[in-house]
Amino acid sequence: MNLTFNDEERMVIELARDFAENELAPIAESIDQEKRVPIEALRKMQELGLLGLMIPEEYGGAGVRTSCYAQVIEELARVCAAVAIVLSVHNSVGAYPILRFGSEEQKQKYMPKLAGDWIGAFCLSEAASGSDASALELKAKRDGDDYVLDGSKLWVTNGSIANLYLVMAKTADVPDKPHRGISAFLVEKDTPGLIVGKLEDKMGLRGSDTAEIQFDGCRVPASALVSEEGVGFKIAMQALDNGRIGVGSQAVGIARGALEEAIKYAKERVAFGRPIAEHQAVQFKLADMETEISAARNLVRRAAWLKDSDQPHGKEAAMAKLYASEMAHRVVHQAVQIHGGAGYIKEYPVERYYRDQRITEIYEGTSEMQRIVIGRAVIAE
Amino acid sequence: MDFALTDEQQMIRDTARDFAERELVPNAPKWDQNREFPKEAIGKLAELGFLGMMVDPQWDGGGMDSVSYALAIEEISRGCASTGVIMSVNNSLVCDPLERFGTDEQKEKFLKPLASGQKLGSYCLTEPMAGSDAGATKTTAVRDGDDWIVNGVKIFVTNGAYADTFVVYASTDPAQKTRGISAFVIEMERDGVSVGTREKTMGIRGSCTSEIIFENVRIPDSHKLGEENKGFKVAMITLNGGRIGIAAQALGIAQAAFERSIEYAKTRQQFDQPIANFQAIQFKLADMATKIDAARLLTLEAAHLKDRGEDYSMAAAKAKLMASRVSVEVADDAIQIHGGYGYVEEYHVERHFRDAKITELYEGTSEIQRIVIGRGVTK
Numbered sequence: 001m002n003l004t005f006n007d008e009e010r011m012v013i014e015l016a017r018d019f020a021e022n023e024l025a026p027i028a029e030s031i032d033q034e035k036r037v038p039i040e041a042l043r044k045m046q047e048l049g050l051l052g053l054m055i056p057e058e059y060g061g062a063g064v065r066t067s068c069y070a071q072v073i074e075e076l077a078r079v080c081a082a083v084a085i086v087l088s089v090h091n092s093v094g095a096y097p098i099l100r101f102g103s104e105e106q107k108q109k110y111m112p113k114l115a116g117d118w119i120g121a122f123c124l125s126e127a128a129s130g131s132d133a134s135a136l137e138l139k140a141k142r143d144g145d146d147y148v149l150d151g152s153k154l155w156v157t158n159g160s161i162a163n164l165y166l167v168m169a170k171t172a173d174v175p176d177k178p179h180r181g182i183s184a185f186l187v188e189k190d191t192p193g194l195i196v197g198k199l200e201d202k203m204g205l206r207g208s209d210t211a212e213i214q215f216d217g218c219r220v221p222a223s224a225l226v227s228e229e230g231v232g233f234k235i236a237m238q239a240l241d242n243g244r245i246g247v248g249s250q251a252v253g254i255a256r257g258a259l260e261e262a263i264k265y266a267k268e269r270v271a272f273g274r275p276i277a278e279h280q281a282v283q284f285k286l287a288d289m290e291t292e293i294s295a296a297r298n299l300v301r302r303a304a305w306l307k308d309s310d311q312p313h314g315k316e317a318a319m320a321k322l323y324a325s326e327m328a329h330r331v332v333h334q335a336v337q338i339h340g341g342a343g344y345i346k347e348y349p350v351e352r353y354y355r356d357q358r359i360t361e362i363y364e365g366t367s368e369m370q371r372i373v374i375g376r377a378v379i380a381e
Numbered sequence: 382m383d384f385a386l387t388d389e390q391q392m393i394r395d396t397a398r399d400f401a402e403r404e405l406v407p408n409a410p411k412w413d414q415n416r417e418f419p420k421e422a423i424g425k426l427a428e429l430g431f432l433g434m435m436v437d438p439q440w441d442g443g444g445m446d447s448v449s450y451a452l453a454i455e456e457i458s459r460g461c462a463s464t465g466v467i468m469s470v471n472n473s474l475v476c477d478p479l480e481r482f483g484t485d486e487q488k489e490k491f492l493k494p495l496a497s498g499q500k501l502g503s504y505c506l507t508e509p510m511a512g513s514d515a516g517a518t519k520t521t522a523v524r525d526g527d528d529w530i531v532n533g534v535k536i537f538v539t540n541g542a543y544a545d546t547f548v549v550y551a552s553t554d555p556a557q558k559t560r561g562i563s564a565f566v567i568e569m570e571r572d573g574v575s576v577g578t579r580e581k582t583m584g585i586r587g588s589c590t591s592e593i594i595f596e597n598v599r600i601p602d603s604h605k606l607g608e609e610n611k612g613f614k615v616a617m618i619t620l621n622g623g624r625i626g627i628a629a630q631a632l633g634i635a636q637a638a639f640e641r642s643i644e645y646a647k648t649r650q651q652f653d654q655p656i657a658n659f660q661a662i663q664f665k666l667a668d669m670a671t672k673i674d675a676a677r678l679l680t681l682e683a684a685h686l687k688d689r690g691e692d693y694s695m696a697a698a699k700a701k702l703m704a705s706r707v708s709v710e711v712a713d714d715a716i717q718i719h720g721g722y723g724y725v726e727e728y729h730v731e732r733h734f735r736d737a738k739i740t741e742l743y744e745g746t747s748e749i750q751r752i753v754i755g756r757g758v759t760k
Contacts, residue, residue, distance in 0.1 A: 001390075001448055001685050002383045067382035263758055283755030284748075290758045291679075291699040298678035299671075305384045319671040368664075375663030378643060378670045 003301070009068040016050060016072040020079040028080040031207035032352050037161055038207055042086060042119070052115035054091045056099070059111030066242075066304035070249040074297070077253025078260070081356035082207030084253060086119070088246030089157045093239040093364075094120020097166055097184065101227040101235050106186065110164060121162035122243075123153035123213055124236055131369050133168070134179035134233060138215060140169035145222050147171075147185065149215040152197070155363070159211025160196050163189045167215070168236050171229045179233035184226040193218030204355030241314050243364040244321035245307065248300040251321075251328035251360040252293060258328075258335035258353040259289045265339050265348070282338055289331045296324035315377035322370035325360035332357045384678075386448070393445060394452040400429060401460025409461035412587030413732050418543050419464050419587050427498020431457070431468055433476045440480060440488050442496040447622075447684035451629040455677075458633025459640075462736035463587030465633055469626030470539045471495065474744075475502030475548055478564065478619045482607035491546055491566050503544035505535035505593055506616055513749050515550070515616060516559035520595065522551035529553075529605070531565065531598040534577065537743070541591025542576045545569050548619075549595070550612050562612035566604045573598035584735030621694045623744045624701035625687065628680040631701075631708035631740035632673065638708075638715035638733040639669045645719055645728070662718060669711045676704040695757045702750035705740035712737040 005013065023041050031038050045051045054069050055061025064072075069091065077084035095114045098106055114120055129135040138151025149169055156165070165187045172181035187194055197212035226235060263286060266277035276282045299320040306313035335350045336343035343350045361367050386394070404422050412419050426432055434450045436442020450472065458465030479492040494500040511517040520533025531551055538544070547567045554561030567574060577592030607615045643666060646657035656662045679700040686693035712734040716723035723730045741747045 001386060001681065003682060003685055005382060065382070259758075267759060277759045280752075280755075283759065284751040286758050287702070287751035287754035290754055291703050294682075294696075294699050295675040295679050295703055298682055299675055301382055302384050302674075302678055305382050308382075309385070316674075319674055322667070323671050323675055371664040371667040372660070374667035374670055375660075378666050379647060379657050379663065381643075 005068060005071070009064065009071075012053075012062065012064055012068055013071050013075060015048060016075040019045065019048065019050065020076050024076065024080040024083055028082075028207070029346070029349065029352065031080075031082060033206075033346070035201070035206045037209050038083065039161065041083060042161075043117070045083075045087070046117055051087060051090055051119070052095070053087070055095050055111055055115040059107065060115035061111070065308045066245060067301050067308060070245055070300050070304045073246055073249035074253035074256065077250040078257040080207065081250060081254050081353070082205045084250045085205060085208050085247075086158055088243065088250060089122060090114070090120045092243040092246040093122035094158075094162075094164070094166060096242050097226065097235050097239045098186070100238060101184070101231065105223065106226065110186065114164065118163035119158050119161050121156050121158040121165045122239065123156050123165050123167040125155045126152065127154055131366055133236060134182065136168060136170060136182065138167070138169045140171050140183060140185060142171070142222075143219070146219050147222065147225065149185065149187070149193070149218040149220065151215055153213045153215075155200070156211050156213045157208060157363075159213055160199060160209045165189070165194070165213065166226070166239075168232050171232075180230050182232035182236070183229045184232040184235045185220055185224045186226060187215075187218065187220055187224060191218055191220060203358060204352070205359055240364055241317045242307065244317040244370075245300060245303050247360055247364045248296065248303070248317070248320040248324035251324035251357065252297050252300060254353050254357050254360070255289070255293050255296070255324075255328040255331040258332045258350050258357075259286070259293060261348065261350050261353070262286065262289070262335040262338045265342070276338070285334045285338060289334055292327045292331060296320070296327045299323050315374055318365070318370040318373040321365065322367055322374065325357075326367060328357045328360055386452070390446075390449045390452060393449040394456055396429065397431070397453040397456035398459075400425070401456050405457065405460030405464055409463070409587070410726065410729065410732065412461065412463060414586075414726070416581075416586045418589050419461065419467070420543065422461075422464055423467055423501065424498070426457070426464070426468060432471045432498035432501075433492075433496025434472055436476050436480050436492065436496040440496055441493045442476065442480075447625060447687040448681055451625055451680050451684040454626050454629035455633040455636065458630040459637045460633075461587060462630060462634050462733075463585045465630040466585055466588050466627075466739075467501075467540055469623065469630055470504055471502050473623040473626040474504035474619055475546065477622050478548055478606060478615050479566070481618065482564070482615050484603075486603065487566065487606065495546060500545035501540055501543055502546045502548070503538050503540040503593075504619070505538050505547050505549040507537045508534060509536055513746055515562070515613065518550060518552050518562055520549070520551040521555065522553050522563060522565060525599070527602055528599050529565065529602065531567065531573075531595045531600065533595050535593045535595070537580070538591050538593045539588055539743075541593055542579060542589050547593065548606060550616055553612075554610055557610065559613040561610050562616070563609050564606040564612040564615045565600060566606055567595070567598060567600055571598055571600065583738060584732070585739055620744055621697050622687065624697040624750075625680060625683050627740055627744045628676070628683070628697070628700040628704035631704040631737065632677050632680060634733050634737045634740070635669075635673050635676070635704075635708040635711040638712040638730050638737075639666075639673060641728070641730055641733075642666060642669065642715040642718045645722075656718070665714050665718060669714055672707040673711060676700070676707040679703055695754060698745070698750040698753040698757075701745065702747055702754065705737075705747060708737040708740050709734075
């Protein structure tokens with residue numbers, strides 16, 4: 001057991017922390033209010049090598065371990081949860097599935113770009129298919145050397161800024177086992193028939209874009225298929241295992257940001273003749289917040305370590321995501337409570353943290369889906 | 382970042398688990414029902430080297446690290462929570478301060494037999510009017526020539542009637558409160574030491590929680606542990622380590638309740654299927670598993686920090702706070718999953734529930750842990 005980072009990892013984490021403090025802190029509030037994707041900040045992250053963090057060095061990425069990546073996401077989310085999810089989606093469900101399942105040709109073609117100035121996105125959910133992913137209806141029909149995609153995807157993070165979309169589509173109807181008819185395709189932004197639809201107006205994470213993506217006779221070559229036909233569901237599930245580590249880290253970061261704001265406020269705010277931090281009612285809340293954050297961080301790191309050491313980590317990633325997101329809910333709730341009325345106005349960042357946190361319990365598998373994953377695993381053990 | 386256990390750590394955990402399965406699981410219900418101290422099992426734990434696990438081999442200890450210790454306490458407590466606390470007290474609250482603060486002479490005389498398990502130790506801090514507020518200690522030690530005369534009553538002494546050696550905290554300068562407390566080593570056989578009431582505790586009924594009375598007990602100055610009036614520091618540093626032990630005990634209780642729940646849920650049929658098939662049950666099991674893992678990782682983290690020689694007081698407080706709460710919650714859920722059967726002795730989880738509660742109280746209540754953590758984050 002060694003729960004420390006090596007020197008190189010510490011440097012990357014410090015770089016991320018400095019970037020968050022210097023570049024994200026000044027814009028976090030305005031991008032939220034203006035509902036604006038901070039494309040200039042994302043470009044800087046690309047230049048610093050922060051965006052292609054987990055892409056191996058041979059493709060021009062930083063090639064850091066998942067545990068380091070998780071800590072970077074935490075550092076960013078502590079200041080700006082919206083930018084943290086861009087990074088998480090880009091790496092966990094954008095680049096990783098290509099690395100894990102893609103052909104050498106696909107890796108050579110896309111990895112250097114994703115380590116450079118491209119951004120990735122992941123298209124799974126549809127109007128009638130959320131948690132029940134195998135019920136998706138977007139079709140990919142073989143036509144000579146091509147596939148033609150028809151249908152519509154929802155909730156696509158990075159939807160309007162992405163250059164490359166990993167799209168889950170139905171290539172066959174398999175009665176009773178619909179997941180076996182799902183395949184994954186890599187679709188470039190400029191492909192005719194790929195249309196960026198409505199941008200959602202969200203409660204939180206307003207600095208990240210969430211789009212509907214339509215595929216209207218969208219023709220891609222057979223070489224766009226990742227792995228084989230029928231493997232798409234497996235690719236999506238493994239991508240989500242990975243994504244859960246990212247979202248878990250994001251939740252830890254949001255909670256930590258909210259706790260730090262709460263501590264700062266509690267030390268300044270005087271009531272009944274002393275700072276409210278000296279009242280046990282407040283101090284005990286802070287103690288619980290701190291404890292739960294540490295617990296969640298350990299769960300995230302354990303899942304990351306399992307992944308890094310090529311061990312099964314589906315259950316552990318689900319635990320990390322479930323606990324971290326619900327922990328963040330409790331922590332931001334208490335951070336607002338400690339701020340009193342001040343926590344309800346936009347002048348104090350906890351109002352934003354409160355809204356940002358809420359999605360972590362929903363996307364990349366709702367808490368209910370995590371409980372299904374964990375529950376099934378513990379019964380089978 | 383590496384969460385892997387070493388081969389030695391895994392071996393210790395496996396040894397503890399085998400021992401618990403063989404010697405503790407079959408007997409724990411009986412010890413609980415009869416309030417019977419597991420004297421024989423403690424003797425066998427001594428043979429395994431589990432009573433002075435972290436003590437340097439020079440003093441007849443096992444020379445193992447804190448991570449191994451936490452793993453072992455969890456496994457032992459999974460089998461029997463009473464045995465877990467007996468072991469934790471001897472290791473954390475007696476051997477640890479003796480090794481940390483004792484002179485070589487004291488180590489030779491007191492630590493060796495405790496670490497090897499020839500003798501059993503205990504820790505006397507709490508008094509009727511001094512629980513969380515240890516500065517209110519009324520027991521006194523007054524100098525008399527080269528000796529000290531100790532008078533007072535200690536309560537909630539784990540291993541009480543079965544202990545041979547006590548680490549006793551007494552006021553040597555009452556006006557100075559916490560700055561006037563000193564630690565002493567006192568043997569049970571010494572004149573003036575007697576066992577008072579044995580408490581009828583709700584849980585951990587196989588362990589013995591007693592009142593220990595000190596009436597004009599004369600001890601030489603060589604029994605003073607650490608510096609005069611620095612006993613509060615000895616007590617606090619000792620309790621930091623103790624919290625890892627209790628967190629691990631809480632985890633063992635939770636793990637036992639959790640495993641029994643899974644087993645029950647898979648066999649119990651309702652509405653023509655095992656209740657494990659219902660999301661209402663599955664989701665409880667998922668939450669139980671997640672919380673146990675979260676608490677276990679905090680506990681191992683605290684132990685790991687201790688092994689690295691880093692400050693672990695906050696980490697130990699977090700581990701103890703969380704693991705004890707998780708233990709109570711998981712044991713409560715375990716009863717719920719068992720339905721009416723959970724309420725009867727035969728199904729064990731009612732014992733786990735009673736055993737779990739003490740972990741939120743002793744070696745620093747949850748409220749004291751929150752004070753430690755709250756002060757830590759606001760300083």
